[in-house]
Amino acid sequence: MNEIELLNWARGPGLAYATAIMFFGLSIRVIEILSLGRPEELAEVRDSGVRDGWLMILKRSLPEVRHWKYITASYIFHIGLLVVIFFFIPHTHLFRDVFGIFWGGWPNYIIDFFTVLSIAGMLYTLVARFYDPARRILSKMSDYLAWLVTFLPLVTGYMAFHRLGLDYTTMLAVHILSVELLMIAIPISKLTHVVTFTMARWYTGSNQGRRGVRS
Amino acid sequence: MKTPLNLPIEIAAPSTGMAQAVLHELAGHLQQLIESGKTEVIDLTSLPMSSSDKQQLETQLGKGEVDITLTTIGESRIFETAYSGIWWIRHYTADQHLIAELIEICSVPQIIKSHPADMQQALSRLKNTH
């Protein structure tokens, strides 16, 4: 298999399989969660909780300034990752191709900046995982693997764009394959949070809203 | 320059700063020529230069005292730049298409010198006429 065949496999069957596995898995995960049901609230509520449910989904994305030392790196990493995934022009074409929606991308130097930021943020979170006692005690092998499969696409993408390491064709193929690995990992690891965080926040937020608790 | 088609496309590309890099290289080569007599050729076609880069370089180097036109299959235009020892060479085909563009750092470009084989042939022709 030469590099073009590898790239074509990654862009073709590889991408299709990974997409299928990711959506298949996420679909299962979400239904598994929903089907467990939520007990009916019998206490007299102060509010339906709908507003606070939505607010929670949005507001928990704001930085918890109180703990800035703790969250800055991962906060930056998340922002950077989202920018890179959704606003790098070549990526936007992939989304247009798959979902039929197009929102235009941002200039490369901005993407480049966010990529570096993301990589730095991720490296810091890895170091913190070793050195922060709470994170270290929580971390299992699966946490480090999840870190790795998230890190690889960032680094390989950066290298491909800057023509570093392997030749561009191979690097691009490796990048796409690493993304496919990430896509497969999403439904079977803690990376499921990319979808279920909205559910978690909804449940907590709406529950708090019913009780009149400000989040 | 002859433009074969009038496409509504601008092919002028932005300047990349290549011209400065080439000038720097030329200075090095010229010093080497003076010190050791070693000639050097820079192949401009192989450098990632935009048209504006090339223009910039040509403007900076300017024109010197010598301007030579070779008439082989197609013309070749060779001129010494305003910097002695730095020659600009353009080879064209019969239909005016540029096939090679070089800068040679030497006292006389290689291609101008007569080749022994050609001189040999010239001699036999001369002898035949007399």
Place this chain on the structure above:
Amino acid sequence: MTNKNNLLAGELERLGISRRTFLKFCTSIGSVMALSPAQAAVMAEKLVTVKRQSVIWLSFQECTGCTESITRSHKPSLESLIFDFVSLDYHHTLQAASGHAAEQAREQAMHDNQGKYILIVDGSIPIKDDGVYSTIAGMTNLDMLQQVAKDAAAIVAVGSCATFGGLPKASPNPTGAVSVSDIVHDKPIINIPGCPPIPVVMTGVLAHVLTFGIPELDSMGRPKAFYGDSIHDRCYRRPYYDRGQFAKSFDDEGARKGWCLYELGCKGPITHNACATVKWNNGTSFPIQSGHGCLGCSEPDFWDAGGFYKALSTGTNSPGQWATAALAAGAAAGLASAYLNKSSKADAEKDHQPVTLEDMGGKS
């Protein structure tokens, strides 16, 4: 001077071409091949002293575009010298002989130059159904290739069909088309892909073979001198890519300003060829300069690498359909899992015994 007529030097003399002219030719080839200018001079000196080289050109499943490319692109020019000089002993489009005489010429050349002739192949080789889809003089392409390759000194595969299978190999590949290197494994093979390849690349490679031997090749057997860089690496529109300035359609402002064609499906970043530097039609232009993205024709399977007008970053098929199907299948599997979960929760409910005060040490 006895052999002079067999040498290129004699040919030059006969045509009245000066060494200066020949040096100019070699300089231009050397420039294209990224040889150092000093090597170009060495090449000029060497070329005039080599013997006429026997060449056998086999055309299999092809469109003759490669031959067209080479023969049409040159006025009576310097490059054609190389072809005038080699002894093209068999080429069924160009040779005067036909029928048995043509095949005899081939066999004669193979016999006279055993182990020394160069075999040039254009077109892919069909191997499905014993290769019946393409035959010459009753002989399948496969048989002929094996027969001629056996005593060749080296093989030059010209065009994407001969090098990678090309269009005949495009899905679903009805004839079972394969490349030369899929069949021949024991001879040096130089791949010159492209649909068609750039003419000067061919003459350059031949000149190199005749003087310095087989040029340095990349992992796909392509001469690095021509295929070392991608179109993108050498593209004059590259600065626009780096800045993220892209044409969005073929007639928008960006297209008129000559911005990068990545979004319009240009495959330049993964395509290795010399189009951006050597250009086409005597250096007039190349696809990107004419406002159209690169199709990637000098790379394997370019016909099946997704649409020509879809950006390189998109999938080659429709993952969107997969996503929808997967969501539905996942929903079904999820519901099955949910059913199991529900029943195990129901079991837990059924088996549950209330915690009583008695458990706490109370009376009731």
Place this chain on the structure above:
Amino acid sequence: MSTSFQQGINVLKKVIDAPIAAYFSSCTSCGLCAQACIFYTETGNPKYTPIRRVEPMRRIWEQEFTLVGKAKKLLGLSKPVTGQDLKDNVELAFESCTTCGRCTMVCPVGNDIVYMIRRMREGLTAAGLAPKSLQAAAVRTLEKGSVMGFPLKTLEAMIQAAEKETGIKINIDEPNVDYLLLLSSAEVMQFNEIIGALAQIFKEAGVSWTFSSDAYEAGNPGMHMGASEIEAQMINRIVKAAEQLHIKNVISPECGHAYMAIRWEGPNVIGRPYPFKVFHIIEVLDNLRKEGRLKTTGLESERITFHDPCQAARRGGVNQPQRNLLNMVTSNFIEMTDNQSCNWCCGGGGGMNTIESAEPLVKKVFNRKKKQIDELDVTTVVTMCATCRNTLEEGIEENNMNIEVMGLTELLANHLLKEKKS
């Protein structure tokens, strides 16, 4: 005996619902919850990281309710939860957690960790692992009538004393009045001035109210344990009393967990909505203020701060009323740096103050509250939960701080404008 390891596991399966599944699916082990937990910040011991407290439940969820987990279990990649796992979890779920819910407020994916810890306690209790002190408190509450085990007679004595002091008649089992008042044991035994205080306030406001001889205890050890059947028995006692007396409003006293049990968990554990409303006493007083029926005189000029009880404020939604009332009677009210939903727990709630072995830890984590109070330079800390008040007083004494602790109702009574002749 109906408690056993199997019953414990069974309960954990039973209680895992969609929110819990969403929480476990979303946790990224980021460890931020530890930063919100006094038991981690004050000890530095990572074992107290809140999400770790529900690890056995996470394993049961994964193994029983996800396909991935089922596959892992089949492949032997995950081990089933053992009796020892549950025993080891008692320390984390009961003995070092006040269920204050501060972790819930910082979790980036919005996990309500306390929601899970409560369910985890339910499983441990069904496995017979509930702390003995909580079990005993539950028995006392249901058999003797109150958490601390005093009988009705004790309360009656207190009522008589208050009547004598204030000259106001206090009802017991009076039907068709506006409010049924509950008290916590701590109030009856330690802070019983509240009875007279409320009698005066209600008299001035023209509110009719009564105690019930069947249901006077607001405290609910069943809730702390997560023994929902026992919790329901305690709730039902109140519901029955209110129904018999035809009372439409029940007052939960200055006690955080009682408010949580009666106001929010009650209807859900007994399985039906109440035919009456439940208010925290401070909500009632604030409503009277709004209606102009609560009038005060004079302002405290000293620097005063307020400690928001976790269960009433952060988890129960009572945040503004106490501030409205404080502003009525103080001129120098200073908020703590972290307040309301983000207030730091006193360290004694969630049943912790009943568990003897947890005492050193409770003392240690009070350090956070001390820091909070110290930086404000106040003379008085006001609160609205008897447990908080208890813990604050003990902590302040232990640390030789010169700070007064007061209940908000009591503070208001001190400033009550008395118009009606008694």
